[in-house]
Amino acid sequence: MNSARQPALLDLRGIAKSFPGVHALSDVDFTLHKGEVHALLGENGAGKSTLIKVLTGIHRRDAGTMHLEGQPIDLHDPADAQRLGIGTVYQEVNLLPNLTVAENIYLGRQPTRLGFVDRRRMARDARALLAGYGLDIDVNAALGDFSVAVQQLVAIARAADLSARILILDEPTASLDAQEVATMFAMVRQLKAQGLGIVFVTHFLDQVYEIANRITVLRNGRLVGSHATADLPRLDLVRLMLGKELAEIESADHAHGPGRGGLCASFRDFGKRRYLAPFDLDIHEGEVIGIAGLLGSGRTETAKLIFGIERADRGEVLVDGASARLAAPRDAIALGFGFCPEDRKTEGIVGELSVRENIILALQARRGWIKPIPAAEQKRIAEEFVRRLDIRTTDIEKPIELLSGGNQQKALLARWLATNPRILILDEPTRGIDVGAHAEIIRLIRELCGRGMSLLVISSELDEITVYSDRVVVLADRRHVGELRAAEISPRSIMAAIAGTDAPVAQQERPA
C-alpha cells in the first residue's frame, strides 16, 4: 500500500476509535509529509480531536496502523508521542499561568546545576529560543501576564523545541485577532521551512487557504478525502465537510427582522472609569444589535457592564421606562437579561455535569434552586435544544466534557436560550462552530428576534454581523465610536468606523 520511495513522515491507515455509543473514527487514513501544513477539517463532532488524541497517545486506537518515517509506532501515552517528536498545542493553553515563561518552556526538563534548577541558564535558553521566532518578551514574567496570543506562541515554541518532527495545532487561533494570527503563521511558516510536518485544525476557512498545503476532510468519523489546497475550491470544500450544499442550509431570505417593537431598555451615560467610556444605548424589542470592533476595543467590556459583571460608576438604566438597579449579574438576570460568554471553558461549561444539566442550569437559577424543574420538563427542554441546535451527542445524560468542543459551545448557547430572556448578549456565538451550524445559529438568532427577544451580538466576523444586525454599534479604544443602521451596514462601513475615517466609504476604495 504505502510504497513511496521516501516514506511519509507520518502514515495512518485504517484508524478506528469508538466510545460507548459513538464510532468517533472508522477506517481513517491520514498521511503527513515533511515541510507541509496539513489542515484537518470537518463539522463539529467529525472526529478531528479524536484523531489527534490517537496520534498523541491520549486515546488508544481500536484498529489500524501508524508509521513514522516508515517505522511502525505504537503510542501508550503522551510521553511516548513526545519522545517520538510529536508535539501538540490545544485551543485552551494548557501551560501553567503562575509559572514564568521560561519555567513553562522547560517544564519537566529544567536544566540543573549541582542538583539545583539552573535558573539563569533556563532564562537565557528561553530568551534565545523565543528570539529565534522574533519574540522578545520578559521570560521571567508569569506566563499568565501575557495575552492569550503570546501564551499560544510560547506553547508552540515549547512544543517545537520538545518535539521537532510533527507539530499539531488544534484550533490554536480561535481567540486571536488578525494581527496575532499573522504572527503565529509567521512562526508556523518558519517551522515548516525547518522540515516539520504540521497538522492544523480550524474552523476558519480563510486561514486554511492562507497556510495549508493539503486538506483532509472528516465527516461522521470517516475520511471524506485528502486534496491539495490548490485543487480544492472553497465551495467544494464546504460541500465535502457538510455532505451537502451550503445553500441547502442557509435560509434564502437575508431580510432583516420584522421591524422592531417598543423600547425595552435604555442605557444613559453608562460607563466606568478606566474601563469603558460612557455610552448611550437604546434596545428595542425584537432587534439585533451587532457589536463590532477589534479585540480589546471594549466589546466584552460593554457586555460585562450591561450584565452587571462589572459595576458601572456613572449613568443609569431604564427598563420599561423605570429606573433599574444593575449592580450584579443577579440584578441583570432578574431584569430578564442573559449573557452567553465567549470563553466556554472558564466561564461556562461544567464538565462533569450532563448535557441536560448544563442546558437547564441558568433556567433553574432564574426560577430559584428551591423549586427544582421537574425531570420531565428538564428532559423536554434539553431534547428540544439538542434537536434545534443539532448538538451531536448520543444522549442528554452524557457528561458534557465528552462532547466535541463545538458541541459544548452549542450547549452553552442553549442554556441561555432556554431562559427565554428579554435581552440576550452573545459574545462570539459562532467561535469554534462549523460552517453548517453557523448558518443554523444565525437563522435561530433571527427567529428569536421575530418572537420579541432582543439580541446583542459581539462578533469579529463582519460578514456575519452584516447579515443579522438591524443596527451595529462600533467600538474602538474602549469607547462607542459609531452606530450604523439598516442600509448603512456593510463590512466596509464597519471597518471604516473602526478605523475612525469619517471619509466617505467610496474614498476607501481607491487603491493605495
Ligand SMILES: Nc1ncnc2c1ncn2[C@@H]1O[C@H](COP(=O)(O)OP(=O)(O)OP(=O)(O)O)[C@@H](O)[C@H]1O
Ligand atoms: N472521551 C470521549 N468519550 C465519549 N465520546 C467522546 C469522547 N471524545 C469524543 N467523543 C465523541 O466522539 C465524536 C468526535 O468528537 P471530536 O472531539 O473528535 O470532534 P471534533 O471533530 O474535534 O469536533 P469540534 O469541531 O466540535 O471540536 C463526538 O461525537 C464526541 O462526542
Ligand SMILES: [Mg+2]
Ligand atoms: Mg475538536
